[in-house]
Amino acid sequence: MPLGTNNVTVTTAATFIPEIWSDEIVAAYKKNLVLANLVMKMSFKGKKGDVVHVPAPTRGTASAKAAGSQVTLIAATESEVQVAIDKHYEYSRLIEDIVEAQALNSLRNFYTADAGYSLAKQVDTDLINLGRETNNGAGTNAYATGAFIGGDGTSAYVAASNNESALTDAAIRRTIQRLDDNDTPMDGRFFIIPPSSRNTLMGLARYTEQAFVGGTNNTIRTGEIGNLYGIPVFVSSNCDTASGSAAARVCLMGHKDSLVLVEQIGVRSQVQYKQEYLATLFTSDTLYGVQILRDAASVGAAKSASMFALLVPA
Numbered sequence: 001m002p003l004g005t006n007n008v009t010v011t012t013a014a015t016f017i018p019e020i021w022s023d024e025i026v027a028a029y030k031k032n033l034v035l036a037n038l039v040m041k042m043s044f045k046g047k048k049g050d051v052v053h054v055p056a057p058t059r060g061t062a063s064a065k066a067a068g069s070q071v072t073l074i075a076a077t078e079s080e081v082q083v084a085i086d087k088h089y090e091y092s093r094l095i096e097d098i099v100e101a102q103a104l105n106s107l108r109n110f111y112t113a114d115a116g117y118s119l120a121k122q123v124d125t126d127l128i129n130l131g132r133e134t135n136n137g138a139g140t141n142a143y144a145t146g147a148f149i150g151g152d153g154t155s156a157y158v159a160a161s162n163n164e165s166a167l168t169d170a171a172i173r174r175t176i177q178r179l180d181d182n183d184t185p186m187d188g189r190f191f192i193i194p195p196s197s198r199n200t201l202m203g204l205a206r207y208t209e210q211a212f213v214g215g216t217n218n219t220i221r222t223g224e225i226g227n228l229y230g231i232p233v234f235v236s237s238n239c240d241t242a243s244g245s246a247a248a249r250v251c252l253m254g255h256k257d258s259l260v261l262v263e264q265i266g267v268r269s270q271v272q273y274k275q276e277y278l279a280t281l282f283t284s285d286t287l288y289g290v291q292i293l294r295d296a297a298s299v300g301a302a303k304s305a306s307m308f309a310l311l312v313p314a
Contacts, residue, residue, distance in 0.1 A: 021112055021269040025284050028116025029267045034236045035127045035252075036120070038190040039259040040293060044085065045266060052083040052262050054293065059183075083291040085264045089122045090285035091115040097278045112269075115284040119267055124238050126290045128192070130259055131240060131252045133292055134309045142243040143250060143311060148175075150197070150251060150312035157242065157311040164248040164311040167197045169206065175253045175308050176229060182305045188256040189231045194239035194249040197312050198225060201233075242311055249314045254307030260293040 044052055056079045063072035093111055133139040137146020144159040151165030153174030172191075179189065193201075201207045207228070226233050231253070242248035265287035272281045294306050 021108070021271060021282065021284070024109070024112035025116045025119075025269050026267050028113045029120045030116075032117045032120035033124060034234055034238065035124045035190075035192060035259075036261050038192075038234070039127060039256050039261060042083075042260060042262045043266075044262050044264040047264070050085050052085065052289065054081045054083060054260065054291075056081050056294070081260070081291055081293055083260060083262045083289045085262060085287060085289040087122075087126060087289060088265075088285065088287045089119060090283055091118050092281065092283040094274070094277060095280045095282060097280075100280065111282065115269070116267070119284065119286050121238055123261065123286070123288065123290075124236065125240075127259055127261060128236070128238060128240050128250070128252065130290060130292055131250055131254075131307060131309045134252075134254075134307050135305070137309070142240055143248075143309060144243045147242070147250065147309035147311050150310045153310060157248075157309075159243045162247070164242065164313055166200050167193065167251060167310065167312050169204070171310055172228060172253075175310060176231070178308050179253065179255065179306065184255050184306050186230065189254065190256065191228060191231045191233045191251070191253045192236055192239065193233060193251045194312065194314070195235060195237055196249060196314055197251055198235045200312070241314070247314045248311045251310040251312055252307060253310070255294070257294040258292065258307040259290065261288060261290050263288045 042052065042054075058076040058078060060074045060076070063074075065071060091114070095111075099107070129142075130139075131147075132142055133146070135146040135148075138144050141159070143157060145156075147157040148171070149155045149157050149163055149165045150167040150171050152168065153171030155163070157164060207226075224232055224234050239252075240250045242250065263286070265285070267284060267286045269282065269284040271283075273279075274281050292307075
């Protein structure tokens with residue numbers, strides 16, 4: 001019997017094939033991540049449980065070896081970092097049949113790109129918000145304590161006092177020194193700034209010369225604009241806002257091991273036809289957890305001595 005001409009095929013139904021949605025959403029998600037691409041990432045996919053226990057061993061010290069003597073044994077009570085898998089975010093659209101019949105395929109492209117951007121922004125927001133715990137800051141109160149002002153990198157930011165100030169070379173060098181003093185490795189550092197600070201840097205002559213080199217064509221990290229004293233610089237409109245001051249934004253300088261992102265369910269998409277609505281339900285979601293990972297043991301009560309925050313004007 002000859003085939004009919006009105007069959008539903010993978011071509012005619014391509015708009016709502018889950019694989020296509022998934023591929024496009026994952027691509028958009030990865031493209032729009034900033035901080036999540038810079039910190040430690042661990043996969044917990046396919047595993048049960050709601051808390052990941054990450055060992056946090058204490059650094060040891062070398063001992064002098066005297067002739068004929070026993071070696072010096074190092075015995076430390078090691079600790080751990082617990083990462084709660086408690087962040088489940090979704091992006092959903094109910095697309096009616098009339099839209100599927102009349103809309104261009106570009107509508108799908110918009111939805112997938114928008115879903116990827118929305119989920120990526122949420123992940124980056126949760127990571128950037130961990131900056132509130134730098135230098136023994138109050139994690140639930142956005143930079144009420146624990147941050148320095150961008151003008152000198154030394155003066156403490158005072159919540160709601162409007163003492164934030166524009167980023168300066170002195171503050172950048174002072175923050176780099178803090179990382180150096182904490183024995184933070186040079187390799188793997190990052191510096192994330194809001195658009196206002198990019199504007200500041202572009203107005204300083206030294207950063208338009210050899211000290212500040214623009215991103216190359218082969219860079220794969222979204223938002224990278226250059227390099228300061230060997231540290232890659234990234235711009236993100238997602239930088240956190242200080243407590244009680246809509247005019248203050250955060251710059252974060254840190255090391256990739258300062259934070260960890262644990263994914264239990266990576267970005268996925270699901271499609272289900274809802275006959276009662278004559279529409280297709282499209283949902284994309286992800287399940288993950290974030291936590292401060294590495295503290296420098298040499299800095300007493302600091303919650304994250306491998307990452308520091310500077311407050312600047314919005």
